[in-house]
Amino acid sequence: MTAPAGAPRLRIGLAGLGTVGGAVARQLGRAVPEGDLVLVLVRDPARHRPAASPAGGAGAGDGPVTLTADPTALLDAGCDVVVECTGDVALGLQLAEATLARGGAFVTAGKQLLAEHGARLTALAARHRAHLAYEAAVGGAMPVVGCLRSGLRADRPQRLLAVLNGTTTFILDRMATGEPMAAALAAARAAGLAEADASADLDGHDPAAKLVVLAALLWGGWARLGDVARQGIGRLTPADSAIARDLDRAIRLVAQAEVLGDPGAPPTLTLAVEPMLVPLAHPLATARGAGNAVVLDSDLAGRTVLAGTGAGGRPTSSAVLSDLVRVAADRGRGSVPEPGPTGPPPRVVAADAPRAAAWRIVAA
Secondary structure (H helix, E strand, C coil): CCCCCCCCCEEEECCCCCCCHHHHHHHHHHHHHCCEEEEEECCHHHHHHCCCCHCCCCCCCCCCEEEEEEHHHCCCCCCEEEEEEECCCHHHHHHHHHHCCCEEEEEEEEHHHHHHHHHHHHHHHHHHCEEEHHHHHHHHCCCCCHHHHHCCCCCEEEEEEEEEECHHHHHHHHHCCCCCCHHHHHHHHHHHCCCCCCCCHHCCCHHHHHHHHHHHHCCCCCCHHCCCCCCCCCCHHHHHHHHHHHCCCCEEEEEEEEEECCCCCCEEEEEEEEEEEEECHHHHCCCCCCCEEEEEEECCCEEEEEECHHHHHHHHHHHHHHHHHHHHHHHCCCCCCCCCCCCCCCCEEECCCCCCCHHCCCCC
């Protein structure tokens, strides 16, 4: 988009210059030409020095980008918008609260930040008429947050099923060919899909946090992360993979939310993450590798399916940059969008006790 003639430049501060933050910085000048990247918060400025100018591909504007290791410096830089791509919950909360409290825009890729502090941040954004944007927190380039924030507003959502973690999908597909989990995990690390400590993926913490965000968007209030019944894939064995093959099904780590009772009453939900057997033609089974998929059943629209690339620097940067484009457009119009869910937390009841993958089956 192009800013109106004479409009002030958009001053942007960025926290994190890793896989996602670096991709955001490299594409910022193209995606938001009216924006200037004025300061970047990193852990070690010396490490990023060669890439800290437009010529190095990590800046936007006419001059070198200043790096700092001091969060206060970023907050004192007078930025119109702060973009957070660090994954550090404590730092993200510090930056978010200070930015929103002064009416600035805050864009984050932090699903854990939102799962733990979403109610606090959306209330703060509403109080100060500030932008809070988090498309990149769930689904990478799959625009599920925008869809749920602006679409299906007249519907009563009934059930959500989602594959939201590419690491486990990659591992489970390798195991389906007979490969042991240890070898599949090593291959995921080699492909850049798994960290050295992959417990957040394998144990289901990552999709559980994303499920809290999606449930808040669907039902209007933030559940506690501890409300999500969670079982990862660590207990799966080659025997489970063999059963899936015999049944012509794929195993997926599925995040699920469902309304119990009357969908028109104040919602009572079950929230769970666990391995499930999925028919091969089901959208959740067709998500492969870094692919994510969401299947939503609601009263008026029926079944809605979204799919897209859910991980990686470029796909996730696409979501961050889309938020920045919207912030710039709203700023040009002088408008502020709804901050997101600010209603009371939903009542969450315990789901059935997690069972072996061979016993839990997704209906077609």
